[in-house]
Amino acid sequence: MEEYRPWTWKIPEGSENDKRKISRQDAHERVSGKAAFTRDIYLPGMLYAKILNSPYAHAKITSIDVTKARALPGVRDILTFDDPEISHDTGIGAWYEASGNYNILTLPGISDFFQHPMGVAVVADSEEICDRALRLMEIKWEERPFILDMEESVKPDAVKIMSEVQRVNAKAKEPNTVVADDVEYGSVEKGFAEADKVIEYKIKREVNSAAGVEPAVCVAQWRNDFLDIWAHHQDIPQWFLIYPQDSRGKHIPPLADWAKITVTMPYQGSYYGGFSWLAYSCCFTRLAVILARRADGRPVKLTYDESNHFVLGDDAGTYKCKVGAKKDGTITAFHWHMVGVRNPAIEKTYEATKIPNIRGSQEWGFVNKGHLICFRHGSHCTVPHTVMFDKVAAEFGLDPTEVALKNDGCRGHDWNWVTRYQKENGFPQRWSLKEVIDLGKEAIGWSKKWHPPGTKKLPNGKMHGMGFMQINEWTWQSPAPAMTYACLSLRNGIAAIIGVRSDIGVDAESAARSVVASELGLKYEDTVIHEKRVENSNFYMWQPGGSFSTAYITTQLVMAAKELKKKVLEYAAKPTPAYNSPHFLKTVQPPAFPGKKPEDLDIKDSMVFEKANPRNRKSVREVADIFWDVDPAIAHPVVGTADMMTVDGKPDPNQYVMGRQAHFIEVEVDAETGMVDVTNVACVNDVGHLFNPEGALAQQYGGAIMGLGRSGTEEHVWCPRTGVALNHDLINYHIGTMNDYPVVQCRINESHLGYAAFGSFGIGENPGAALSGITTSAIYNATGKWILDYPTTPDRVLKALGKI
Amino acid sequence: MAAIKSVTLKINGQIHELDIGSKVGQIDPADTLIHTLRETLGLTGTKASCGNGACGICTVIMDSKAVPSCKILTIECDGKEITTIEGLRNLKTGTLHPLQQAFVDFTAFQCGFCTPGMIMTAKALLDENPHPSEEEIKDALSGNFCRCVSHYQVLKAVLSVAEKGR
Structure with missing residues (x-):
């Protein structure tokens, strides 16, 4: 059987032309206000539901009197945490994410953080009545001790918090540790002994927020024992309804029979992961379904307000770092110990360096700050990665771009080894990091502008600095969050891609249309997306979007398009059979291309033509449609999950992360005020293979602004005395807008070094996470002082400068 | 001063006379403009987000000014x-506004949730100042x-309309 190696697939001739600007099918709806997001779903007889937000960081409800609330006109139902229908109901986060290490009660009676949605839910005729009813609840609370600092939480003698939350990882420890981990590759002690210098430092990152704009919402309606759901989510939420056990470990039946659930995924407003992978989002969906079950067939819309954006923060924490390096910048070993939700050393830095001795240890303890989870993934590992290269460069007076190149490799192998691997496995011999660094240096003028730290004062009195960081995008082949399939249908000469909506904004759909058009030989305009609800067939082409959307689904679509093209060419060379029906009477017709074999033919610009005589041509519609009624198979080429497997079903062990991304910034630091002005930004992303130029540009640009905010300004703030959050709203948690940053120079590189179709590996995660550590690099270059306490706000700059 | 019993709004050229009260279809005194637009009149193109006037998502134009409809009582x-x-x-032809x-x-959107608010803010700016500078556009859209x-694509989109008007 042919080995399944999508990166070796031949790029269709002329597909480069498809990299011109491509129109979005959904553009008109999105700019005209017609795009219906989940918030815009209104159904006849619909009721509204809201949940109480805790006013305490950690407190137990000792009594709740709902009498006044229940008497409020328009209130239809009140469900309290101690109701037998909900009291033991529980949910868990995505199994592939950190949040899969614990489960939580769907409607707990103990708040675990300020604004925790808990205690009681109200169903009423409007959201406003829900709000009024919640204010009428008479609740008595028993405040409990809280912990905001994770380093305190993981201590053996810490007070136990969040006792109702069940930790399911075998590495959990009392009282509060969710996971304790320690992984080593090579021997770090040996590596430190080989180093010319061993450097030690500590990094601290405060929590920041995805701060998307469409808060959580779920609409649920029962039709007897059939269930309809409209979900604002990045996963298809049937999974949440079949969680098999309650908080006591007792088996519980699914909330609905899988075969009787229909899910609609409307337009999705600004998702970056995070919330979708939390146990809380599972519980949110379960609660909507349970409330609807009590509503006697009326639909219930469960909504959450802007505090939804602050239920979670990113996977921040502290890092104790020890790095050994030689004078030429070669890193011989490092050990990062993170007190946080993930173990960063074994992720990107292990994947994308030749460093032979790596140790990553981790302690993750609960804190009363809300859920900590990745969003726009990778900040937790890009920050220590960036700082390590900067620290080594600074120690030996080297250019950090040279230090990065010196240590590039894959899982301890150097780039010479990687080059041999590329040659033996059908990849082009490319050095992605060198390419993206060269592009970025040229864009920002690095060679002329970079200077030793603290040596350039500008005429305006500010200090000038240059920052750089590099890292890899996540790989396409990581376990996908959903079982997916590709389905194409060809009718009237138009190829329809059938699936649930696959767009959280990244425009994977245009990429899908483009790749199908190229592979089939159709014009881009002759492809469409056909939105499909997820029904009991359990058939869906993709999840609504996420880390691997484009690279992942395009690979499947290329396979399906190849199959469909083969069918079209076979039908072009054979006669159509007779067919009789009450509506049609058809006699045997000669082939569209008499005397020709499929291999004599090809398709271009939606026309089937004879290769030896291109003027002999007929439209795809003319050739294929006549077979629709006699061979439905032409309409349904389906390709199943393509994930981490060769075509013969064997896991592919050789999936090295060879693509790299490089980002550069230029800053001016005011030493009197601590203000840092970012004056120039250049982002270079190697995407492997580019499908959608406009989509990629927007990912780079928007991601860069997000990343700069995460690095320089954004942080959740809590009162240390009360545990109350002080800026959990979009007024006080400021995200970068139009006039906060300069124009971002965006560059794309295509190395074809990914494992997906044509060597692609995507772009979406990278800038939003990668730039989240870059301001330290630039501020050090400007001032010669390190700020390793993120974000690099003016007060921290002044502190580093010894001004306060 | 006598209490008003109804509210008359001219929305998208159409007159709506809405009684004040607590029944379905009436305007509760506590109703915000965005609530009336979305829940009472079914105009869901205006999106709701922060509810605090911070994010600009719910922007509409009222008497030529861009306003956050979540912060105004109907x-x-x-x-x-x-x-x-x-x-x-154009309601007759369906043609999009420039x-x-x-x-x-310019593909000046991605998920599109904030796009209606951005477009309405830009519309109010161009109505008042048909030829804004880049800085004026940035200032107007900074909320x-x-x-x-x-953001660059948004800026280019708005600038292109301003340029056409020159």
Whole structure:
């Protein structure tokens, strides 16, 4: 059987032309206000539901009197945490994410953080009545001790918090540790002994927020024992309804029979992961379904307000770092110990360096700050990665771009080894990091502008600095969050891609249309997306979007398009059979291309033509449609999950992360005020293979602004005395807008070094996470002082400068 | 002063006379303009997000000014002329307003949740100042939050409409 190696697939001739600007099918709806997001779903007889937000960081409800609330006109139902229908109901986060290490009660009676949605839910005729009813609840609370600092939480003698939350990882420890981990590759002690210098430092990152704009919402309606759901989510939420056990470990039946659930995924407003992978989002969906079950067939819309954006923060924490390096910048070993939700050393830095001795240890303890989870993934590992290269460069007076190149490799192998691997496995011999660094240096003028730290004062009195960081995008082949399939249908000469909506904004759909058009030989305009609800067939082409959307689904679509093209060419060379029906009477017709074999033919610009005589041509519609009624198979080429497997079903062990991304910034630091002005930004992303130029540009640009905010300004703030959050709203948690940053120079590189179709590996995660550590690099270059306490706000700059 | 019993709004050129009260279809004194637009009148093109006037998502034009519809009570809007995103395109032909078309042409959106608010803010700016500078556009749109879009593409889209008007 042919080995399944999508990166070796031949790029269709002329597909480069498809990299011109491509129109979005959904553009008109999105700019005209017609795009219906989940918030815009209104159904006849619909009721509204809201949940109480805790006013305490950690407190137990000792009594709740709902009498006044229940008497409020328009209130239809009140469900309290101690109701037998909900009291033991529980949910868990995505199994592939950190949040899969614990489960939580769907409607707990103990708040675990300020604004925790808990205690009681109200169903009423409007959201406003829900709000009024919640204010009428008479609740008595028993405040409990809280912990905001994770380093305190993981201590053996810490007070136990969040006792109702069940930790399911075998590495959990009392009282509060969710996971304790320690992984080593090579021997770090040996590596430190080989180093010319061993450097030690500590990094601290405060929590920041995805701060998307469409808060959580779920609409649920029962039709007897059939269930309809409209979900604002990045996963298809049937999974949440079949969680098999309650908080006591007792088996519980699914909330609905899988075969009787229909899910609609409307337009999705600004998702970056995070919330979708939390146990809380599972519980949110379960609660909507349970409330609807009590509503006697009326639909219930469960909504959450802007505090939804602050239920979670990113996977921040502290890092104790020890790095050994030689004078030429070669890193011989490092050990990062993170007190946080993930173990960063074994992720990107292990994947994308030749460093032979790596140790990553981790302690993750609960804190009363809300859920900590990745969003726009990778900040937790890009920050220590960036700082390590900067620290080594600074120690030996080297250019950090040279230090990065010196240590590039894959899982301890150097780039010479990687080059041999590329040659033996059908990849082009490319050095992605060198390419993206060269592009970025040229864009920002690095060679002329970079200077030793603290040596350039500008005429305006500010200090000038240059920052750089590099890292890899996540790989396409990581376990996908959903079982997916590709389905194409060809009718009237138009190829329809059938699936649930696959767009959280990244425009994977245009990429899908483009790749199908190229592979089939159709014009881009002759492809469409056909939105499909997820029904009991359990058939869906993709999840609504996420880390691997484009690279992942395009690979499947290329396979399906190849199959469909083969069918079209076979039908072009054979006669159509007779067919009789009450509506049609058809006699045997000669082939569209008499005397020709499929291999004599090809398709271009939606026309089937004879290769030896291109003027002999007929439209795809003319050739294929006549077979629709006699061979439905032409309409349904389906390709199943393509994930981490060769075509013969064997896991592919050789999936090295060879693509790299490089980002550069230029800053001016005011030493009197601590203000840092970012004056120039250049982002270079190697995407492997580019499908959608406009989509990629927007990912780079928007991601860069997000990343700069995460690095320089954004942080959740809590009162240390009360545990109350002080800026959990979009007024006080400021995200970068139009006039906060300069124009971002965006560059794309295509190395074809990914494992997906044509060597692609995507772009979406990278800038939003990668730039989240870059301001330290630039501020050090400007001032010669390190700020390793993120974000690099003016007060921290002044502190580093010894001004306060 | 006698209490008013109804509110008259001119929305997208159409007159709506709405009684004040607590019944379905009536305007509760506590109703915000965005609530009335979305829940009472079904104009869901205006999106709801922060509810605090911070994010600019819910922006509509009222008497030529861009305003956050989540921070205005409907009873304050009696006699006002309001334009929402639904009122921009040509209702007879369906043709997009030049600003909407520019957002399409420059792909000045991604998920599109904040796009109606951005377009309405830009519309109010261009109505008042048909030839704004880049800085004036940035200032006008600095209250419109978006976590995913390329601000540069938004800027180019608005500038292109301003240039055409020269």
